[in-house]
Amino acid sequence: MKIHPMWDEYPALRNELEATISLIEEHIRIKNIEVQNKIKEMLFSGGKLLRPAYTILFSQFSSKQNVEKSRALAAAVEVLHMATLIHDDVIDESNIRRGQATMNAAYNNRIAVYTGDYLFTVCFRLLQDYVNEAGEVPLDTKGMETILIGELNQMSKKYAVKMRMRDYLSQVKGKTAQLFALSCYSGAYSRDEKFAKQAYQIGNNIGMAFQITDDILDYSYDAKKIGKPPMQDLRNGIYTAPLLYAMETKKKEIEPYLLKKESITDEELLQVLKIVEESGGIEKARELAAKYTNKALKQIKNLPDVDAKISISRITEQMLQRNF
Amino acid sequence: MKIHPMWDEYPALRNELEATISLIEEHIRIKNIEVQNKIKEMLFSGGKLLRPAYTILFSQFSSKQNVEKSRALAAAVEVLHMATLIHDDVIDESNIRRGQATMNAAYNNRIAVYTGDYLFTVCFRLLQDYVNEAGEVPLDTKGMETILIGELNQMSKKYAVKMRMRDYLSQVKGKTAQLFALSCYSGAYSRDEKFAKQAYQIGNNIGMAFQITDDILDYSYDAKKIGKPPMQDLRNGIYTAPLLYAMETKKKEIEPYLLKKESITDEELLQVLKIVEESGGIEKARELAAKYTNKALKQIKNLPDVDAKISISRITEQMLQRNF
DSSP: OOOOGGGGGOHHHHHHHHHHHHHHHHHOOOSOHHHHHHHHHHHTSOOOOHHHHHHHHHHTTOTTOOHHHHHHHHHHHHHHHHHHHHHHHHHHTOOEETTEEOHHHHSOHHHHHHHHHHHHHHHHHHIIIIIGGGSOOSSOHHHHHHHHHHHHHHTOOTTOTTOOHHHHHHHHIIIIIHHHHHHHHHHHTTTOHHHHHHHHHHHHHHHHHHHHHHHHHTTSGGGGGGTSOTTHHHHTTOOOHHHHHHHHHHHHHHHHHHTTGGGOOHHHHHHHHHHHHHTTHHHHHHHHHHHHHHHHHHHHHTSOOOHHHHHHHHHHHHHHTTOO | OOOOGGGGGOHHHHHHHHHHHHHHHHHOOOSOHHHHHHHHHHHTSOOOOHHHHHHHHHHTTOTTOOHHHHHHHHHHHHHHHHHHHHHHHHHHTOOEETTEEOHHHHSOHHHHHHHHHHHHHHHHHHIIIIIGGGSOOSSOHHHHHHHHHHHHHHTOOTTOTTOOHHHHHHHHIIIIIHHHHHHHHHHHTTTOHHHHHHHHHHHHHHHHHHHHHHHHHTTSGGGGGGTSOTTHHHHTTOOOHHHHHHHHHHHHHHHHHHTTGGGOOHHHHHHHHHHHHHTTHHHHHHHHHHHHHHHHHHHHHTSOOOHHHHHHHHHHHHHHTTOO
16 A cells, blocks of 8 residues: 655554554445445555644544544544545536546546545445444534635635635635544544644644645745645646735736636746735745644644643644655 | 325315425524524425325324324435435536526525535434334435435436436435435325335335326426426436336437537437437326336225225326326
8 A cells, every 4th residue: 555655754643544444444445346446546655644644643642542533533534534535626628637637537527426426425435334333523514614614615716816815815714724624633533622723723824824834835946855745836827925916016917817717827927926925925825834734833832741741742844844 | 285186186285285385494493594494495385295194195094193293204215305406406407507606606505505405414313203113114315325326326417328217226226216215105104004005005106107198298298398308318428217218119200309419409309309308208198107007006995995096096096197
């Protein structure tokens, strides 16, 4: 099994993540071998598994930790993430993810939409079979609804020239941060609810920092290194922190480029990049990500002293500095 | 509240269906008013509510019937149906359903995909809050998975010239019939599991007859009466019973038309219709639908004698003769 090399220095966690992936694999039961294999390809494609990792680590703060249950929660979180990725690829008409053809590209929208729907039910089944029967509900439909409602409340449109930092932050909070928050919360719940709420806040801050950092990468000349061409977000009408900060002072210069929408040329994209850089937009975005990271690290420092605390702290630092 | 007039002669059931719709309405909690209203528009658009009606009627065979629970099951079934319709419209790029703009047409694919996903979680929440906590699981994730797996196993492609009756029947069984079967099964479960399995078979036969009848309508010159232009399925590369029966004897004549795919003209569509009629394809399809209907009616006759039995029998007859 191919697990991202970042986990090599955490052998126990790495084993647990492998067991989580195996649990997911057991729960995928589609007769159509091609679709089944495509889901497994995605499962084994070396994704970072950050969300289930946080679930597992936060579950280790409880003396009454139930390994099987935590693993099912971690699996549910990852399957939910996979379902949203597959649906996002349909919506964005993306052809490539993690170096492999997306479900919609490899087959068609029908297969992709239904595969995402199917994974939703797998997520619910994992919760139903392993978790909720114990009477506790550390992760339930309400948490998932929040993610989907977040997405709907945004009405996030592409090429939304009127979008501002406030809208961006509320979008990031609604989706990426919410799923990180739930991942931490659900793992932490086996200790007690108060602790779970602390974990939720930490996850939220980690998620905010994670998404902002991810968005900054698109404004980096080195973007190609991370597997996607630079300025793809802007090209696709997705406006993120560096641009939105730049818009606060250079609106008049940038807006004409945005109004070109799909027809913007590569050269024009580089001109926007130059304006964003000169306006300090990238630096401001980095400072914002650092603010959330520091908030998370400070909160983690206040957690009870167990081994998992050190791992959480290190992983969060490494992840947000994109050291892996 | 606008309930389809077909229920006017069943006032008690009509009231219960209204209560079901209200229960669904209470569970839709999206801040974005436009999306919220669009979901409610769909909810109140006068759909036939056949699936929840069967759930309610089959729940009335039990002496220990719990009205609140049956209503939640009926609501879950209808919400699941709505979610799949919204996703189907995205996949098929449909603009109109029940005379109203589809979610993807009124907004965009992003909103439509996430609204469908959101409704899936609403369905699970209804089951979680009202049903499964009683320890019984008359409708669970496995039933839903079956529907979605059915869809995936088909790999149903448009313009599949090699498609035959066998493939068609397995498609209909996997989706339409399965949801009808689950609707009956989940209502019947409060009596006992054996009875629920009988109800499942009945629902399966009703669903088969329902879909075949629906597909025949597309080959009727009167198709316009039911709100869609004739030969739409064929135009969209969806091959159903009348055509597939015709293909069994007139393959050589029909195939060249099918190979034209999207570029088929209105005149050519009418030529195909003529071949299908002459080959007896429509009659054979009608006989097939009648076979499933009679099977269902015979099974209904063997059910225990309660008032609901008469309603189930009459509704099934009326529905399948498209008397409403």
